[in-house]
Amino acid sequence: MEEVVTCFLKCLPLVSLMICCCISLTGAAEDQKGLERIEACSTKCSQGLDCKKTNFLFPSLCQSPPEDFKTSPVFQNISLSTVLRCEERHKCSMHLRIQTRMRIKDFIHGVSICTSSAGLIPNCKVIRFSQDRLTETLPKPLVDIENDCTMISLRQEVQITVETVPSYCGIKWTQVYTAPGCSNEDLQRHIPDCITHPTFAGVWISAGKLLYKVNPEEKSITVNVSEMRQDHNYNLRLCYAKRYICMSTEPVTVIKKEDTIKSATLSYSRLVPCLCIEGWSAVLDARRVQVCPFKQNVEELWAGITFDPIEASLLWQPLCPVTAQVTLCQQEHGECIDLPNTTHNVTRQKVKFTGVESHPQLCMKFSVNSEDWIRCPFGDRFTAWELSRQPEGAVLLTSPAPGIFLVELCEVEAAVPPKTCQSTENYTINVEKLKSVAVPLPSELPHRTFCLQVRRQDVLYSATLVHCFDPILETGSNTSVNPTCIIVIAGVLLALVILTTLMLHIWLTVHQRRIQKRKDDSCHYEKQKGCAPVFMVSSLPSKSALLGTVFVPDSPQNRSNEKTNLLSH
Template sequence: MHLRIQTRLQIRDSLHGVSICTSSPGLFPNCRIISFSKDSRKRLSGSLVDLEDDCIKLSLSQQVQITVETYPHYCGTDWTQVYTAPGCANKDLQNNVADCITGKLLYRVNPMEKSVTINVTEMREGHNYNLRLCHAKGYTCASTGPLTVIKKEDTIKSTTLSYSRLVPCLCIEGWSAVLDAHRVRVCPFRQHVEELWTGITFDPIEATLSWQPSCPVTARITLCQKQKYGDCIDLPHTSHNVTRQKVKYTDVESHPQLCMKFSMNSEDWIRCPFDDRRFTAWEMSRHPEGAVLLSSPGPGIFSVESCEVESVVPPRACQFTQNYTVKVEKLASVKVPLPTELCHRAFCLQVRRQDVRYSTTLVHCFDPILQTDLITSVNPTWIIVPAGVLLALVILTSLMLYIWLTVHQRRTQTQGIGLCSYEKQKDCARECVVAALHCKSTPLEGIFVNSPQNRNNEKANLLSD
């Protein structure tokens, strides 16, 4: 590139020429003089003349100070201006200056394989081309994997790069394989903020919970306690506004309900690092005799506050008054020292671990139970004897039913039941023909007239059967 300077001046006999000087930071000044001949000075004396010079060389984005003055120099006859040359962002330079040719990148994402296929067009001729995936951090970009080179002789200018996570600052960067080549950077994943909220770490020795953004981000980080229906209540004095710095919480209770809330652009994301089988929390249980036991997988000091309620379903708010301090050793259970009157009433306990800085506050409610002496004074024979009598009656009834069914079945097999059919006759209004009873042992055949004597005999036969 060359810098073109145009100026207008009035020619005089005493004016021998014009001096043009350029200077840049870190470079020596460069001056040249454009002289006027004696004949031209006489011929053009008193006339306005336009002067143009385009012999000053410039590099990309160079800042140069230009000074134009008469020769010889006269007071008030100089002109100075600072000029910055365009860089490769200029579209004309991108297509015409070799150093600005960076190539164009076309990409296709494959989420299943976690890869990006990149095609390069309009790359600089006669040179190899470099490609990489990186995390952009301002003007720099930190590589996330190895550098891939597309050879200048390759007919297909394409390659596939793998990524681990799609985060907003993940970019594709390409440049010609020459010294100090300008680069093209494409960052197509700026909307993928979901993956930013990973990488939470916990140091169990120092009880330190920490998180550092993998990309520059403007967000607010808060510790919160997760509720039953998905809400997460912020813990006081735990909010931090972050961009790049690491967030650290020291002296944290590793409770499954203790979570981190990430807020960005009016959206919240909840991550619970202790909601894992590797982490176990303290528990409260009710002993059959009415006592409340507090057990913990590790040593701890707990604050327990109690209150009496009318019902635990649904639980009603109550004013916690009595406070207890309970110390629990590792893998041990400790009885909470409650007043005797609470053992047979509905009550709630508010529990919080005191020996850590950041902890959860939980409320446990218990139903009333029967008195201990009523439970222990029951005689076991009162239950065993009635149960034995009932079992004997069931067995006896079953046996008698079995015998009756067996006898009835045998009698049915040895006898037949006859049917009497009555048919009216035309001439005899009160006569009836009765079919004979068929017996396998003593078969009988005949016709019986329906008379009182025969009816008595029939009843006798039926009764004898």
């Protein structure tokens, strides 16, 4: 048993907290629900009892109660609530509804209801019962009574006292009731004080509902208005919310009360976080409703950077209050390197950098909550100075604007430009507008890649760039000769010559073989027909051949035949 009691005591605070939360949530839900409407105030009694209401200012004096009142209560289940009586949609009044159940006796003629508030005269109502329907004829001794003819105002604290008629001392019911305020959505739409004035807490409550649609192509916002006052025009505008004011961006647009479609189109320049849609009824001191749907568009704040070429100054001012850091940086190799001593913390004030070189690689970095945005205001609109290498080896510096430049010579191991240049020599060069000036390089450059680091000296904030050059450069030629390329080209040419000779040799061999085959085939054919043998004669003619004689083998028989032939001739 002790363990059960201990557990209960430990859980009691948690149970109490849950009960309180449930009660609070229930009260909040009741405060937001719709209120009941009445056509006219009235007094009602149950069981067909005829009730008549009369008014008087002050309650009557009490008398000693009968003995019956001491044994059982007279009033039971008393409840208080607010109802609305409306002439038009936006012209409603608030009434206090009192409901009670009371025990009827023959010496009770009715009930009195008195309401009082601080600084106001008490107001009492008497509800009298008809004499022919009293205790003897009523089927039950309990009667339900309802009255809703007491007018109340917003957030009014009213003390209600219910007594019998005649009044008996000590026989009464008392309670304090607080009327709902403009936080109730039903009252926001139908009570004039909630529509045209702020609530008791100074919080603006919606005067109409605003629905919007953004048209990015046309840079416009279409706004539809609902639940507005039907008897007045409605004003709409776009504005920049700054602290307690909203600065207008354009003239007010008026929606006529006669218009069947309650909508308007508003133009904007950028959807910044503090851009709001504001609407209000066209009446004096009307309450205004604001809708600010673009609070996440922080990136839109970084636009609007301007450059003054006369002062050489960059200027940026936020359209909305924002806590940010603004820094000048140089864009290089995919990152923006901060320039030293250029960081500013801003909220609403403008940021101005004076003496800035209009170089495309100079940018502004905006940092908010460890997130960065880079904006480069010069971009392609401005032409930067440049270095160029001439065929004879000279380096020219050309600038679209007059300036003083510091040029530093440094040596590096590779052709990739370093982030920093270890200077060996430096020069100060004055450059006129659109003029080219030769950089005074040493007469003998090192036999490896050299770089030039250049920046303007006549401004406070400038870009520092490194340009690297190859020292191997032949005079009269725009490109240097690489020995490796020569070896490769010679090897290719030699291979082509060898390949051509080999192909020609193969072709001649095949051609001679074809000729020899044709001759062999011709002789074989002649032998079959009985032709005399053909002797091959050397291609080198002898002395006899040159004299026109025929060369035959020198044998004794041949010599005898030769003599015979000569004699016959």
